[in-house]
Amino acid sequence: MSGTKATPKKAFNFFDAVEKPTEWLIRLCGWSSIIGIAAIFLFIFKEAAPMVPRLDWFHLFTSSRWIPNPAPGNEASFGALALLVGTFTTTFIGLVVAVPVGLGAAIYISEFATGKMKETLKIVIELLAAIPSIVWGFIGLMVLGPLVSQIFSAEPESVWSHIMVTLHLASSDTGAAQGTNLLTGGVILALMSVPLIVSLSEDALRAVPDTFREAALALGANPWETVRRVLLPAARNGLLAACMLGMGRAVGETMAVLLATGHSNRIPLALTDPVRTLTATIAAEMGETVHGDDHYRVLFILGIVLFVITCGINVASDFIVKGVKKANQA
Amino acid sequence: MSKQNRLRRGILLGAVIATSTSLLAPTRTFAAEIRVKGSDTMVQLATAWAEAYRKVKKDVLVNANGGGTGTGMAALQNDTTDICNASREIKKEEAEKTKSHTGKEVKEFVVAYDALAVYVNPNNPITEISVPELTEIWAEGGATTTWDQVNPAMRGKIVLVGRQNNSGTYDYFREHICGKTSDKKQREFRSGISELNGSSEVVENVAKTRLAMGYSGMGYKTDKVKWLKVSNKKGEHGVEPGTDVARSGKYPIARKLYLYTAGEPRPEVKAYIDWILSPAGQKIVEQEGFVPLN
Numbered sequence: 001m002s003g004t005k006a007t008p009k010k011a012f013n014f015f016d017a018v019e020k021p022t023e024w025l026i027r028l029c030g031w032s033s034i035i036g037i038a039a040i041f042l043f044i045f046k047e048a049a050p051m052v053p054r055l056d057w058f059h060l061f062t063s064s065r066w067i068p069n070p071a072p073g074n075e076a077s078f079g080a081l082a083l084l085v086g087t088f089t090t091t092f093i094g095l096v097v098a099v100p101v102g103l104g105a106a107i108y109i110s111e112f113a114t115g116k117m118k119e120t121l122k123i124v125i126e127l128l129a130a131i132p133s134i135v136w137g138f139i140g141l142m143v144l145g146p147l148v149s150q151i152f153s154a155e156p157e158s159v160w161s162h163i164m165v166t167l168h169l170a171s172s173d174t175g176a177a178q179g180t181n182l183l184t185g186g187v188i189l190a191l192m193s194v195p196l197i198v199s200l201s202e203d204a205l206r207a208v209p210d211t212f213r214e215a216a217l218a219l220g221a222n223p224w225e226t227v228r229r230v231l232l233p234a235a236r237n238g239l240l241a242a243c244m245l246g247m248g249r250a251v252g253e254t255m256a257v258l259l260a261t262g263h264s265n266r267i268p269l270a271l272t273d274p275v276r277t278l279t280a281t282i283a284a285e286m287g288e289t290v291h292g293d294d295h296y297r298v299l300f301i302l303g304i305v306l307f308v309i310t311c312g313i314n315v316a317s318d319f320i321v322k323g324v325k326k327a328n329q330a
Numbered sequence: 331m332s333k334q335n336r337l338r339r340g341i342l343l344g345a346v347i348a349t350s351t352s353l354l355a356p357t358r359t360f361a362a363e364i365r366v367k368g369s370d371t372m373v374q375l376a377t378a379w380a381e382a383y384r385k386v387k388k389d390v391l392v393n394a395n396g397g398g399t400g401t402g403m404a405a406l407q408n409d410t411t412d413i414c415n416a417s418r419e420i421k422k423e424e425a426e427k428t429k430s431h432t433g434k435e436v437k438e439f440v441v442a443y444d445a446l447a448v449y450v451n452p453n454n455p456i457t458e459i460s461v462p463e464l465t466e467i468w469a470e471g472g473a474t475t476t477w478d479q480v481n482p483a484m485r486g487k488i489v490l491v492g493r494q495n496n497s498g499t500y501d502y503f504r505e506h507i508c509g510k511t512s513d514k515k516q517r518e519f520r521s522g523i524s525e526l527n528g529s530s531e532v533v534e535n536v537a538k539t540r541l542a543m544g545y546s547g548m549g550y551k552t553d554k555v556k557w558l559k560v561s562n563k564k565g566e567h568g569v570e571p572g573t574d575v576a577r578s579g580k581y582p583i584a585r586k587l588y589l590y591t592a593g594e595p596r597p598e599v600k601a602y603i604d605w606i607l608s609p610a611g612q613k614i615v616e617q618e619g620f621v622p623l624n
Binding site: 070071263287289 | 505516539
């Protein structure tokens with residue numbers, strides 16, 4: 001009697017015992033991203049905290065004098081204005097190149113390419129996304145840089161020289177001083193964010209129901225009109241999100257910009273001036289600071305600034321997408 | 331969704347391949363390991379020493395790394411290195427920190443001389459420069475920003491290429507070139523200098539940039555760059571960097587290279603340093619483009 005009773009009870013106990021932990025395990029997996037982000041923020045803030053009240057914040061955002069390792073007897077100067085400007089300008093150049101190219105490629109792949117071409121393009125673009133950022137940096141340094149400095153060089157007094165100076169393409173009458181600069185860095189960032197933008201935009205375009213396309217066709221729209229008047233407005237949310245994520249990628253990119261921008265602390269006055277970004281500064285200097293000194297803590301503060309920027313982008317994109325949704329519904 | 335997944339799988343695959351190839355590298359066991367860390371200027375030299383020492387003592391593995399003199403000093407304080415390569419003398423607070431963290435006095439060994447060369451592009455017609463001129467070019471508030479201010483034969487902005495701000499080379503060049511302010515303080519570098527993470531990067535950048543001027547160890551000369559003769563005063567004859575002038579002090583920007591250990595080195599480390607100071611070790615100093623002790 002006891003034997004027969006024990007067996008079903010045992011089986012019951014087993015599942016019962018497993019049920020709860022499994023539930024919790026899955027719950028934990030779900031929460032892990034929240035826990036992760038909280039832990040990251042806490043860590044960055046903890047490292048930066050002792051410097052927060054001591055730092056001259058006004059100086060940080062208004063001065064470009066970045067001298068974290070002064071000579072003995074001198075005061076350190078933490079002016080990150082040029083670094084901020086560097087981050088924003090390279091990202092901006094990157095987006096100016098990446099968004100049209102990325103959207104164009106997505107439209108082509110989703111609406112026009114067929115069969116083998118479509119499959120090949122998809123695979124190649126996914127491959128592009130798998131290239132490590134240091135390799136991109138190297139391409140910027142070794143291939144694109146020399147090309148840029150060749151294109152943007154001129155004899156003084158020549159027509160091209162005048163054009164470059166007037167349009168702020170180069171800051172001196174002999175053209176771009178060095179190949180690694182704002183333009184090179186921006187183009188490399190563009191190449192890196194294009195695969196992301198293409199993939200997500202193509203998803204967004206594909207999510208538009210075929211009935212839309214059929215309706216457009218029935219109304220006599222040609223393919224161009226279908227894309228411009230029907231598909232782009234319908235996929236607007238997804239496309240915006242794709243571009244925003246591409247922007248987030250560009251802001252946070254480190255190794256590639258470290259190599260491709262020239263890493264020069266100054267406010268760029270022309271398209272081919274070298275710049276220096278927040279991320280590259282942290283990467284280049286963090287490894288060699290003494291743990292706990294002012295320089296170390298200020299680098300963490302730069303990390304917080306970056307964190308705030310990327311969070312801002314994400315929140316803004318959320319709001320934009322929601323706003324667009326509401327406008328669509330109205 | 332499947333596309334995103336495939337995207338992710340591609341990235342994952344790349345990571346897996348990278349990890350597995352590094353794991354497949356053959357492993358060997360050694361009787362002793364000597365950890366060396368520090369100056370980027372010395373990293374090629376340190377690696378050459380380590381490789382040559384393998385033939386001398388097969389069972390000792392010398393693990394030589396760069397990262398900068400500051401990194402090496404920090405590692406010495408944290409006891410994560412046996413030898414710190416330094417391209418400058420240890421700072422007082424670094425020695426004190428090592429003492430308080432490890433309880434040992436640092437020991438200093440001078441192992442070679444190095445001359446910092448001022449590199450320019452081979453297309454640059456200028457051949458000589460004086461230290462005061464270099465000061466105006468490199469120091470904060472300096473008056474010289476274009477090449478024609480140095481020599482009318484050359485036009486365009488001077489593109490300055492230097493090292494990152496925690497390298498020993500950076501400290502050394504600042505100390506010797508930037509000079510002092512009116513209130514006797516060390517002048518800092520000007521803003522807008524490209525700060526690169528490596529001596530050979532500086533040289534490579536100068537090779538590719540027509541308007542560039544860079545500073546780096548003498549050992550990094552390639553045939554795609556040229557170095558300027560340097561004089562102490564404008565009008566004097568410049569001295570080309572070289573072994574004799576570096577050792578004798580005739581060349582204005584020459585320095586000693588050091589090894590530091592925390593306390594008396596372990597026997598195998600001591601044997602390694604002795605070998606570095608021996609003719610065999612000093613021969614490698616010469617081969618790597620630095621200046622041997624004698």
